[in-house]
Amino acid sequence: MKPLLLLALLSASAFAVEKSGSRFAYLDERDPYYPGLGSAKLTTPMWVGEDGVEAVVQLSIDDMGRLEPAFRLMSYAKSPQFYYQFLQQAIERLRRIDGRAPISIYTLQAQADDPWFQRMLKEGLSIEAHTFTHAVPFLRRDPSTMSEESLEWCIRDFTDCVAGLSTALGTPPVAWRMPGCDARNTTSPRFYSEVFPRRTATGDFLAMDSSIFTVFTSADASLPRDLVLDGEGRERFHRFTTGIPFTKLYVNSVPNYPYPYVINGLLWELPAAMPGDAHGVHAYGMGNTQVLGDWQRALDVTVLKQGLHTICFHPHGYSLPESIAGLVDYADRTYGKRVKFLNCREIIDRLTKNALGGTPLRSATGADNGVRLLDVNGDGFLDVVIGNSQRQLTRVWQPKEKRWLETPLPLALVSGETTPRSTATGARFFTAAADGRAGLAIATAGQRGVWHFENNQWVKQTTALPAEADGEPLLTARDGIDLGVRFRDLDGDGLSDLIVNNDTQNAVFLWQPASSRWQRAPFSLPEKNCLVDAHGTDLGLRFIDLDADGDDDLILSNERHYWVRTFDGPAKGWSTLARSGKATDANAIPMITKQGELMGVWFHSGKMAQVNEFTAQGRNDNLRHLDFQALLQAPTQEGK
Secondary structure, X not given: OOHHHHHHHOOHHHHOOOOOOOOOHHHHOOOOOOOOOOOOEOOHHHOOOOXXXXXXXXXXXXXXXXXXXXXOOOOOOOOHHHHHHHHHXXXXXXXXXXXXXXXXXXXXXXXXXXXXXXXXXXXXOEEEEOOOOOOOOOOOOOOOOOOOOOHHHHHHHHHHHHHHHHHHHOOOOOEEOOOOOOOOOOOOHHHHHHOOOOOOOOOOOOOEEOOOEEEOOOOOOOOOHHHHEOOOOOEOOHHHHOOEOOEOOOOOEEEOOOOOEEEOOOEEEOOEEOOOHHHHHHHHOOOOOOHHHHHHHHXXXXXXXXXXXXXXXXXXXXXXXXXXXXXXXXXXHHHHHHEEEOOHHHHHHHHHHHHOXXXXXXXXXXXXXXXXEEOOOOOOEOEEEEEOOOOEEEEEEEOOOOEEXXXXXXXXXXXXXXXXXXXXXXXXXXXXXXXOOEEEEEEOOOOEEEEEEEOOEEEEOOOOOOOEEOOEEOOOEEOOEEOOEEEEOOOOOOOOEEEEEOOOOEEEEEEEOOOOEEEEOXXXXXXXXXXXXXXXXXXXXXXEOOOOOOOOEEEEEOOOEEEEEEOOOOOOOOOEEEEEEEOOOOOOOOOOEEOOEEOOEEEEOOEEEEOOOOOOOOOOOOOEEEEHHHHOOOOOOOOO
């Protein structure tokens, strides 16, 4: 496949330009699939805390359970003894490297008095969460009632797993993996917004996930061709996203991004490398040895990119114990101390200590702790901004010195983080200069200001946000309510323009470099009350380039209505209505939000994709999708 054609098929995030005026928009969105080739990166030297280590390997195996006749688990859920014996070759290799066996086991249930379970913990393996019942798909209707309220059933399956493992371990697990995520579309934005943030009855919660895959492709021109292309010039890794018998379109991936990243400000994502051994089964058959070669090449890419290499495998005959041990041998023989093996608990500890300066993403109560990762100086590396009631700090990575430089942050991003649910202050980041440097703005009853990041510090500007819009003060938040202020590059100059849209205001202000201010544009969003409502509720509006012309088009879909509009330039704005209708129409497009909750929509491979508890019915791939072209036409080509 030609590189340009392949790039067109990958996620919309692959088109992100690092110096774009929209490059901080991901901080205001709830999209777990936002990173791509152009995104700023968190390389291993930035967080691992050991000189000379360039890449980390996380060996992760799924599906461990307990065998009890009274509890029905899938037939292949095996005991800790079975898993230990399957992993024994890899454990012995890892012990020889540095005296421990850092493997992560994604587990359904466990018993503390199992001697093999305790042996695993003593040897350095970590036990992580994998649902209580291994439901595939996890997001599905309650099998006993098939009711519309089935999300509560999914939440119980999640919290029961976390609570059970917390009891067995004596401390909560730290990570989660979605069952079936490697070969089916079981992962969804709805899970990350509506389920993952939940706590158990005793207040336990998780810190990271590893359910999304990264796919290396030839679109990354920095990589040697023989690593991403096979001997016949075909894509070595992208081919694993097709040919899965029960999944016609696999969209659970991000392109060319082997780094930890943050979802919704609350959790770390550790993307797994394509292929997992389930992908290898579909390509080579059960118990194959060929997948080891793909893992080795993916590791080579990861070391070059100084990333995280997460391998997802199983003990069900998908791959062989010799292949897992073989990857350990290859890493040690080829890279030695340049590669470090870590389990999930070790990874979260190092990310928190070395990258975040000791402030975790979630507070002790599980609330948003005001930690954001963004590239504040435009150098392509992620920096860390910490803004809560206890700490306001910016940590800027210095790549030449390989250290973090700390400088003050002028305001807090959240308040009340010591309560179960913190409140956002209304601070917004934007692109302030052509070199990609960040700006920071806030407008509330108690604080107004604009800052630019200059010479490794935040500098207060004489520039101010517009004072009003539509006869009312322009505020980013009021009493903790989001008032729909967003920064995006609408005129293509690489700098951030300003949008405000709520129940009473609707305006666009374009940045004018000559006068150093935002000036009201002759266009605005199509109507008031389409970005957020009076309560700050997400109304399901998304900015997506549907016609591939480089401009943001609009798609809105919620429990009331939907419409799709294309951008016709900075003079007319979104003047062309492609389609519209009521949510109850037979050909209505999928709901993006319903009463503020995400309904599992994201944009990937030129399609609007949706996975939730209702899309699973009658679909082996759990997916509903519509082509971008279909969204721009009369509703005659509904996706399957």
